[in-house]
Amino acid sequence: MTAVVREGLRQEVLEANLAIPQVGLATLTWGNVSGVDREAGVFVIKPSGVPYEALTIDDLVTVRLSDGAVVEGDLRPSTDTETHRCLYLAFPSVGGVTHTHSTRAVAFAQARRDIPVLGTTHADTFNGPVPVTRDLTEEECAKDYEYNTGHVIVDLLDGDDQRAVEVPAALVAGHGPFTWGATARKSLEHAIICEAVADIALHTMSLSPTTPPPRHLLERHYTRKHGPDAYYGNPTTPATR
Numbered sequence: 001m002t003a004v005v006r007e008g009l010r011q012e013v014l015e016a017n018l019a020i021p022q023v024g025l026a027t028l029t030w031g032n033v034s035g036v037d038r039e040a041g042v043f044v045i046k047p048s049g050v051p052y053e054a055l056t057i058d059d060l061v062t063v064r065l066s067d068g069a070v071v072e073g074d075l076r077p078s079t080d081t082e083t084h085r086c087l088y089l090a091f092p093s094v095g096g097v098t099h100t101h102s103t104r105a106v107a108f109a110q111a112r113r114d115i116p117v118l119g120t121t122h123a124d125t126f127n128g129p130v131p132v133t134r135d136l137t138e139e140e141c142a143k144d145y146e147y148n149t150g151h152v153i154v155d156l157l158d159g160d161d162q163r164a165v166e167v168p169a170a171l172v173a174g175h176g177p178f179t180w181g182a183t184a185r186k187s188l189e190h191a192i193i194c195e196a197v198a199d200i201a202l203h204t205m206s207l208s209p210t211t212p213p214p215r216h217l218l219e220r221h222y223t224r225k226h227g228p229d230a231y232y233g234n235p236t237t238p239a240t241r
Contacts (some may be wrong), residue, residue, distance in 0.1 A: 005037040005044060005062065009184075013044045013096075014057045016188045020029040021052045022099060023192055027086030028038055031100040036088050040096075041065050043088060047075035063090065081145060086150025087180060091157075091164040096184030098191040101176045104198035107134065109171035115197055116212065118204045122197040123218035124225055127166035131156055135173045153178060166226075169194045 016033040020026040029052065034045035042062050043112045050059055061073035061081075066087050070077060078084075084097045108115050108130075115130035118125055132228040133152040140148040157163045168190045169179040179190035204210060212218065 005042060010035055010044055010057055010060055011033050013046070013060060013184045014055065015048045016096070016184045017055060018052055019188055020098075020191075023188075025100040025102045025191060026052070029152055031098070032080055032084075032183050033096065033098045033188055034078075034081075034084045036065065036094070038065070038088075040063050040091075042071060044083065045077050045081055045084060047210070048078050049072065050075065064147065073204070080149075081152040082144070082146035083153075083178065086147050087110050087153065090150070090154040090159055091161045091180070093161050093182065094161060094180045096181045096186075096187035097178065097180045098184075098187040099176070099178050100191050100195070102191070102195040102198075103157060103172060104202055105130075105177040105195050106175075107202070108198055109176050112173045115171070115194070115201055117211060118201055118212055120213065120217065120221040121200060123221040123223075124195045125190065126169065126197070127219075127222045127226070130167065130169045130171060130177075130197070132171040137155050149175070165170045166222075 011032055013035045020031040025031055029049055030184050032046040034043050036043040044060050044062050044066055046060050047059050059075055059110040062071050063073055063077055063081055063085065065088055068082055082100050087094055087097050107117060109132060112132055114132050117129055133156045136148055136152060149172055152172065156170055164180065168181055169177060170176050177191065177194050179187050179194055181187040181190050224230060
C-alpha cells in the first residue's frame with residue numbers, strides 16, 4: 001500500500017531529522033523526528049539506525065496511526081515509533097514529535113528531576129517545569145515497551161491536550177526528552193529549547209540554589225508569545241526568540 005501524505009510533510013520531516021546533529025542534539029543516530037497527517041491517518045518517521053549523513057527522503061517510513069503498521073517504505077521505522085504513535089493518539093494538537101538524547105536534558109531525566117522554571121527564557125516556551133515521568137515497571141518494559149513509554153508521558157500530563165500545548169516536552173525517567181508541537185519543525189524547535197533551558201538551569205543551580213522569579217513575570221513572558229493576546233513576532237515570520 002502506498003500512502004498519500006499531505007504535500008511537503010516528507011520534506012519537512014527529512015529536514016527536521018537532518019537538523020538534529022546540526023544543532024548538537026544527537027550523537028551517532030540517537031534521535032528521531034516524525035510528522036503526522038491526520039487526514040490520511042498516517043505519520044512519517046526516520047528509519048531505525050540510518051546515519052543522518054546518509055538519510056534521504058526515500059528512506060523515510062510511513063506508519064499507519066491506528067495500528068502502527070508500515071504502509072510505505074523499505075526500511076524499519078525508528079524503534080521509538082510506538083512512542084510517537086501513542087502521543088499522536090493521546091493529544092490531538094500534536095502534529096510532530098522529536099526524541100533526542102541531548103546531554104543536559106538526559107542528565108535531568110537520569111536524575112529523575114523536572115527541569116525547573118528559573119527565569120523568563122524557560123517561561124517564553126514552557127508554561128511550567130518540563131516534567132519527568134515515573135519509572136516504567138518491569139512489566140511495562142517487558143511488553144510493548146515503546147508504547148508504554150508514550151503512556152507514562154500521557155499519564156504524566158493526565159491525558160490533557162491543553163497541558164501538552166502549554167508544556168510541549170517531557171522527560172522519560174532514566175531515558176531522555178520527548179518534545180512535540182504543531183508541526184515536525186516545531187517539535188524540533190522545542191527540543192532545542194528544552195536542551196537550552198536544561199543547560200541554563202544546571203548553570204543556575206551550580207551558582208546558587210534559587211527560587212523562580214515572581215509568577216506574574218513568568219506568566220507575562222509565556223502569554224506574550226502564546227494564546228489569544230500574544231504579540232511577539234510578526235505574522236509572516238516564525239515566533240523565535
